[in-house]
Amino acid sequence: MQKNLFKGIHIYNYCHIYSGVRMSYIRRFLVFIVLLSYLSCTPKKKDPLEDIFLFLFLNNLLNSQVAPCSTPGLPDDPLFSQQWHLKNTGSTSGSISGEDANITFASNAGCKGNGVSVVTVDDGMDTSHEDLSPNYDRTLDINFGGSFFNSIDCSTNGTAGCHGTSVSGIMAARDTNGIGLSGIAPRAKIGARNILANSTDANSGTAMSSFSNGVFVSNNSWGAPDNTGRFAPSGNIWKSGIDSAFRLGRNNLGTIFFWAAGNGGNFLTSANTGGIVSAGSAPRDNSNQDGQANYRSAFAVAAIGNDGKKASYSEEGANLLVTAHSQGTSGVAISTTDISGAGGYNVNGGGTNFSSNNYTNTFNGTSAAAPLAAGVGALILDRNRNLTARDVRVLLARHSRKNDPSDPDWTTNGAGLNFNHKYGFGAVDASLAIPAAQSWTNIGPEIVTGNLAGSTTNSTITNNTPAGAVNTRVVSGSGIGKIEFVEVNMTVNTGAADDSADLFIELTSPSGTKARLLVPRICTLNNALSFCNDITNWTFGATIFMDEPANGTWSLRVADVCNKATSVGSNPLVCTSNTLYGYSRSDANFTYTRAATINNTNHTLSSWSINIRGRAN
Known part of the structure; x- marks a missing residue:
């Protein structure tokens, strides 16, 4: 009996070394073989410990979370070099060799998203696409209706782009099939939820929560309108759903939600505002x-270019978890489906784009960065299925790479x-992430x-006073030795004749x-x-305090850091770096002229x- 049992163990280890067989099936097959061998053995006397040993072995075999077998090696698809x-070889304009998502270890280990399900919550997906259909799983879909390009399968007629098709390719285009290109998790199953067809609060909640037991990773390259400077609240049903x-x-481990940080981070200058910003630049x-x-339940993803530096449009924030690659200052965008x-x-299949209309090399924005990060999330779960959503957040914070290391904000x-x-962690x-996942506890x-009220002893925020109003809250006995996320709720009244453009929090x-929650800005409506x-x-929301202890004194500073100088025919909002009290950077210097009297x-x-x-702990 022991000989047969260890033969089963030998076969099991063989599958770890060699690839091409789905572990879920090989486990069941091995269990059958071991049981058959056991039942065929009918000794007159049997050691009762054998039954216990067999049970423990079979239980481990069925429930082992080691990554499935998969074909090792980098993709060899025709467009992979693009x-x-x-895999950044430094051949594209302005790029730095090695400035990429660094998939070599994962690929060589055969870690490609096997057994992991991801969904693209967007405007739909071309489900019949030659590079997506092999991984398509219709059971993950939710169709919210809509017309033409918001349909769940995205019409192939017309000239409008199906955003979700390009997002999906970054995550899970099939690799090594002799066509097209590869996703970062090319063996993950993928479905579509076309929330942009009808993005009510109720539908948004459904897109987050329905059939969530089957969803490992959800990518969301959509959200608040960009370039307004205004607060954009989310709905209560959406919050409940996510x-x-x-x-x-x-199955109680948690779906992981990656979210595009936003594309409204461009700084406004005199040149691009017709003189409204008369000096410097403003966000x-x-x-x-x-x-x-x-x-709190979303992983915000910023964007960097092929040089590892901030993409101009990418929004900053204390809420960012990580950054990922997209089109940057060099103008080189992302190739995808x-x-x-x-x-x-890709309408004409010519010029600088690919000759095949089924692919494009022009996709960009934090819309492209988020699915790249989501794909890394899928690889992490390929390697270790036992990780919770909270585990993955902490893992990414600890095991991401310090890009653009000379940036002064680090x-x-x-x-x-x-x-x-600019970059989160x-x-x-x-x-870096996958080896960490394999050994993760x-x-x-x-x-x-719970919400702990802060002091408002210093409630008056005096105009043009960088020191601002500082209030505190002492936290004690929380039991939190390692922070994961901090939420600060507040109400600041600006008065009928003023606005919040000049506030620094x-x-x-x-x-x-120190977490910068808000900086002076310009608003449009x-x-x-x-x-x-x-x-x-x-x-x-703030991730910046990750792994710090919670107990002690927390300080909130709210400051009016700009001077509104009234003059004939104009009313400039003047901000200079020396008034920002520790927030010293050249792009904080600006003069914003408005016709209204403020x-x-x-x-x-x-x-x-x-x-x-x-x-x-």
């Missing part, structure tokens, strides 16, 4: 103002982790402090780490210049509270 975001799936999806959007990318035939982004938090408001790197149960942890709306019951009034901090999420 996918610099997967929270439920984050906790209970994937519009911050990812902390996006009610979805800023939310496009609608089959004449539709989509700081080391109280737990020794590097963070940058750095660029996703499969060769799951983190402990979540502890939540900063939260400092007991460890001394319906494509016209406007006041920036008040901060009313808004919750800012008084220099004080603001009032009406209320604020802090909610800390983490674990004991």
Whole structure:
């Protein structure tokens, strides 16, 4: 009996070494063989320990979470050489060799997303595409209706691009099939949920939570309107849906939600505003103002180019988790799948684009960065199925790469982790994340402090006073030795004759780490210049404090850092770096001229509270 049993163990290890067979099937087959061998043995006397040993072995065989067998090696698809975001040789304009998602280790280990299911929540997907159909799983779909290019399978006629088709290819285009290109997780199963066809709050909640047991990773390259400078709240049903799936999806391990940080990070100058910004440059959007990318159950992803530096459009924020590659300042975009035939982004199949209309090399934005990070998430779960969604967040924070290392915004938090408001904890790197996943020990149960009211003793925010109003909250007895996410809810009244454009908000942890929650900005409404709306019951999210202890004194500084100088015919909002009290950078210098009359009034901090999420150790 023992001889037969160890023969089964030998076959099991053989599958770890050699590839091509799905482990879920080989496990069942091996269990059958072992049981058959056992039953065929009929000794007159049997050691009862054999039954126990057999049970333990078979249980381990059926439930082992070691990665499935898969064909090792980098993809050999015809267009793979154009996918610099997967393997950057330095051949594209402005690129740095090795500035990519670093998939070599994963590919050589045969870690390609086998057995992992991902969904593209977007405008649909060309489900019959030659490079997507092999991985397509219709059971993951939700069809919210809509017309033409918002249909679940995306029409192949016309000229509009099917955004979700390109997003899907970055994640899970099939590799090594002699056509096209490869996704970063080319053996993952993929489905589509066309929320952009009818993005009500109820539908958004459904897109997050329905059939979540079968969804390992959800990519969301959609969200708040860009380039407004305004706060964009998320709906309560959406919050409930994403929270439920984050906790209970994937059989209580949690669905992982990657979210595009936003494309409103371009700085406005005199040249691109017709003189409205008369000096320097000013930002519009911050990812902390996006009610979805800023939310606790979403992993916000920023964008960098092939040189590893911030893409101009990518939004900054204390909420960012990681960054991933997309089109940057060099103008070199991402190669991925496009609608089959004449539709989509590659209409003519000529010029600098691919000759095949089924693919495009022009996809960009944080819309392209998010699925690249999501694909790394799929590879992580390929390697270790036992990880919770919370585990993956902490793992990525600890095991991403410090890109653009000379950027002055890099700081080391109280737990020794590097963070940058442009990049989060750095660029996703499969060769760092996957070995970490294999040896990962799951983190402990979540502890939540609940909303702890902060002091408003210093409630008046005096105009043009960089020191601002500083208020504190002492946290004690929380039981949180390692923070995972911090939420700060607040209401700031600006008064009828003023707006929130000149406010700077900063939260400092007991460890001394500073999170910039809001910076001065310019706002538009319906494509016209406007006041920036008040901060009313808004919750800012922050990952920057990852792994720090929660107990101690937290400080919130809200400051009016700009001077509104009234003059004839104009009313400039003047911000200079020396008025930003520690936020010193050249792109903070700007003069914004508006025709409206605006008084220099004080603001009032009406209320604020802090909610800390983490674990004991």
